[in-house]
Amino acid sequence: MSDASTSQNQGSPLIERLPADIQVSFEFFPPKTEKMHTKLWTAIERLAPLKPRFVSVTYGAGGSTRERTHDTVVRIQKETDLVAAAHLTCVGASRGEVDDVARRYWDAGIHHVVALRGDPPGGEDAYTPHPDGYDYASDLVAGLKNVADFEISVAAYPETHQDATSAEADLDNLKRKIDAGATPGYYPIVL
Ligand SMILES: Cc1cc2nc3c(=O)[nH]c(=O)nc-3n(C[C@H](O)[C@H](O)[C@H](O)COP(=O)(O)OP(=O)(O)OC[C@H]3O[C@@H](n4cnc5c(N)ncnc54)[C@H](O)[C@@H]3O)c2cc1C
Structure with missing residues (x-):
């Protein structure tokens, strides 16, 4: 965000409260409808001058948005x-x-992945790993590195993740x- 003070958003309350050298990323949901699609692109155009380090597109529970996530990420990168x-x-897939x-992402030029365990699919209370799948995000990170040399961001929880046995165990994770x-240093953190 270091160049934000020279951007067209100078003076916006969002910028004024942030230290000059902070780096941010923005997260988008893959749009379902034409209207949401238009909204997404309006948001991207408004946020781009803030020079985020990266922007990311979420992945629906159990891979339900696989194609939409793919198409949205590739389009943002290209355009x-x-x-x-x-x-x-990791949810619902081997x-x-x-x-x-x-x-497929690597071949399409997308070399940055936000690697997550995933929440249990709708209706299920507890997370159950797929029998042939990656159990936890750390396993997914290792698997991705075997596929290609992705830059990989992961989640961190200042408040401790709800499934962790302790704050220390969560930090170990x-x-x-x-x-x-x-990649050390760039963790999307949800507060
Ligand atoms: C920035 C951000 C973006 C997200 N985007 C999505 C998304 O696009 N799609 C989606 O479905 N969900 C998304 N989520 C939700 C995320 O999948 C859930 O919060 C999920 O509950 C945990 O994911 P994680 O990657 O932190 O899991 P992990 O790092 O695997 O940790 C999950 C829990 O398991 C514990 N744990 C880890 N390894 C072990 C082990 N070996 N033994 C025992 N316990 C262990 C950890 O302490 C933690 O409590 C997002 C979350 C964040 C913070």
């Missing part, structure tokens, strides 16, 4: 100067299927994700 990253999760999705190949 803007932004770095576009794709969210990818390792081979997840690897295929990742390979973040370290596991870094050790597996996640």
Whole structure:
């Protein structure tokens, strides 16, 4: 965000409250309808002058938005100067299927992935790993690095993730994700 003070958004309340050297990313949902599509592109045009380090597109539970996520990320990368990253999760897919999705991203020029475990699909309370899948985000990070040399962002939880046995265990998990190949220093954090 270091160039934000020279952007057309100078003076906006959003910018005024942020330190000059902070780096941000923005997260978008893949649009379902033409109207949402228009809204997304209006948002991208408004946010681009803030010079986010990257923008990312979410992945629906169990891969339900697989094609829409793919098409949206690729279009952002092709039609803007932004770095576009794709969210990818472990839920509801074998390792081979997840690897295929990742390979397709790499071949399409998308080299940044936000690697997540994923939430349980609708209606289920607890997370159950796919029998042939990646169990946790750290396993997914390692798998992605085997597919190609992706830049990988992961989630961190200042408030501790709800499934963690303790704050220390959750911090250990973040370290596991870094050790597996996640990029240190850039974690989308949800407060
Ligand atoms: C920025 C951001 C973006 C997101 N985008 C999406 C999205 O696009 N699609 C989607 O479906 N969900 C998304 N989510 C939700 C995310 O998938 C859930 O929050 C999920 O519950 C945890 O994901 P994680 O990657 O942090 O999981 P992990 O890092 O795998 O951790 C999950 C839990 O398991 C524990 N754990 C990890 N490894 C082990 C182990 N070996 N043994 C025991 N416990 C372990 C951790 O401490 C933690 O409590 C997003 C979340 C964030 C913060």
